[in-house]
Amino acid sequence: MANASEVQVYIDKHHEQCVRALQLIAKLADTGSEEHKARFESRRLGDGTANGWRVAEAMREIAIDAVGNVNGN
Numbered sequence: 063m064a065n066a067s068e069v070q071v072y073i074d075k076h077h078e079q080c081v082r083a084l085q086l087i088a089k090l091a092d093t094g095s096e097e098h099k100a101r102f103e104s105r106r107l108g109d110g111t112a113n114g115w116r117v118a119e120a121m122r123e124i125a126i127d128a129v130g131n132v133n134g135n
Contacts, residue, residue, distance in 0.1 A: 083128035
């Protein structure tokens with residue numbers, strides 16, 4: 063069984079991972095950010111904006127990587 067300090071290290075590491083994921087999700091939502099441009103530049107259509115569903119799917123992938131799939135899959 064893990065001791066209290068090992069548990070805290072795990073919690074801290076997971077918290078940092080979640081914070082980084084949220085920061086990246088926020089940057090992907092910002093059409094002016096470098097992260098958004100790098101991820102979606104080649105997929106831009108018409109008015110130069112990535113389709114909303116592509117952005118949402120990228121955000122979902124990041125969230126699943128950080129906290130897991132809520133469906134348990």
